[in-house]
Amino acid sequence: MMGNPAKGTLYVVSTPMGNLEDITLRAIRTLKEVDLIAAEDTRHTRVLLDRYNIKKRLVSFYSYNKLRRKDEIINSLKDGKDVALVSDAGTPGISDPGFVLIRGVIEENIALTPIPGPAALITALTISGKPTCKFVFEGFLSNKASKRRRRLEYLKSEERTIVIYESCHRITKLLGDIKDIMGDREIAVARELTKKFEEIKRNKVSAIFEHFSNTKPRGEFVVII
Numbered sequence: 068m069m070g071n072p073a074k075g076t077l078y079v080v081s082t083p084m085g086n087l088e089d090i091t092l093r094a095i096r097t098l099k100e101v102d103l104i105a106a107e108d109t110r111h112t113r114v115l116l117d118r119y120n121i122k123k124r125l126v127s128f129y130s131y132n133k134l135r136r137k138d139e140i141i142n143s144l145k146d147g148k149d150v151a152l153v154s155d156a157g158t159p160g161i162s163d164p165g166f167v168l169i170r171g172v173i174e175e176n177i178a179l180t181p182i183p184g185p186a187a188l189i190t191a192l193t194i195s196g197k198p199t200c201k202f203v204f205e206g207f208l209s210n211k212a213s214k215r216r217r218r219l220e221y222l223k224s225e226e227r228t229i230v231i232y233e234s235c236h237r238i239t240k241l242l243g244d245i246k247d248i249m250g251d252r253e254i255a256v257a258r259e260l261t262k263k264f265e266e267i268k269r270n271k272v273s274a275i276f277e278h279f280s281n282t283k284p285r286g287e288f289v290v291i292i
């Protein structure tokens with residue numbers, strides 16, 4: 068593989084958010100060629116690897132072991148091994164533990180190569196109908212109500228399109244806070260992108276809030292304001 072001959076290369080490989088066909092030829096080749104794959108959830112990634120008949124050693128790299136595992140993976144890279152980093156969904160490093168490893172690799176002056184592909188924020192933004200020439204990505208807002216509401220107060224006067232990640236557990240609370248603090252704006256909510264129950268709602272916050280108050284929210288969400 069390409070890269071620093073003394074040390075290995077960390078390949079930051081984007082993988083599908085749901086539909087297993089959303090993977091590039093280069094991502095498949097890279098996953099086949101590296102020595103090791105660091106994955107947020109090894110069982111989840113195994114499904115993808117099985118689909119493409121990739122038999123490769125997997126190590127887990129997730130929120131609770133990321134600091135210890137970061138050092139182990141960096142040592143493998145220093146030993147000349149090539150490593151692929153994948154997340155549960157989309158692009159590693161975007162609102163997931165991958166960021167810690169990417170920073171560590173940069174600090175150690177180890178080669179880093181992105182293998183681009185899907186990311187939920189861009190996928191949601193493109194079909195939101197909101198202006199895409201300027202936008203801000205807020206990732207997950209705090210799960211503490213006071214902090215989340217303070218952030219929404221701050222964002223109230225933002226002129227650019229705002230993209231927020233949320234899980235099914237807190238989406239109704241988030242929509243309620245947006246309605247109270249930012250007003251009853253026209254927003255877009257993308258749910259389960261590329262999956263069987265993909266759904267995109269474009270409506271006033273109050274209408275979408277009411278919908279998810281009456282129908283139990285399931286899956287993964289991106290909110291675009």
Ligand code: SAM
Pocket residue numbers: 084085154156157158159160161162163185186187188231232233234257258259260261262287288289
């Ligand atoms: N690294 C990922 C990316 O490239 O978008 C994001 C990882 S973050 C831990 C997970 C969040 O991404 C979810 O809570 C949700 O907000 C968003 N997300 C991931 N997959 C999604 C999907 N299929 N549909 C909608 N949102 C999704």
